[in-house]
Amino acid sequence: MNNRKPMGLREFQRLIESIYYRKDKARGLHGTYFWFAEEVGELTRALRRGERGRQEEEFADVLAWLSTLASIQGVDLERAARRKYGKGCPYCHATPCACPDPGAKPRQKKVLRRNKTG
Ligand SMILES: [Zn+2]
DSSP, X not given: OOSSSOOOHHHHHHHHHHHHHHHHHHHHHHHHHHHHXXXXXXXXXXHHHTOHHHHHHHHHHHHHHHHHHHHHTTOOHHHHHHHHHXXXXXXXXXXXXXXXXXXXXXXXXXXXXXXXXX
C-alpha cells in the first residue's frame, strides 16, 4: 500500500475488512466489542501517561476495531459519519458548533442519578 496517498474512511474500512473480516466475523459482535473496549482502555492509559508514540498506535487500533465492528454490523462508517456530521454539528447545524455547552446536560443528569442511588 502506498503510504503517501490519502486514505478515506471507507478505504480504511475496506482495508481492515480485507485483513481481519473473516476472523472478526467468526468471533462475532460481542467478542469483537470486548477487543474494541480493551483498545479504548489502552488509548486511555497512553493519554494519561502522555506517551506520544504509543497514543498514535492506540488511536489507530481504536479506529481499526471501531471499523471492524461497523463491518460486522453492516454499517458503512464513512456514510454514517457523513450523514451525521457532514453538514456540521447535528444539533445546531453550525461549523464550528455553536451549541451553548455541548454534552453538559446529559453528563449532569448521570451525575444526579448516581448521587440519588448512593
Ligand atoms: Zn452544535
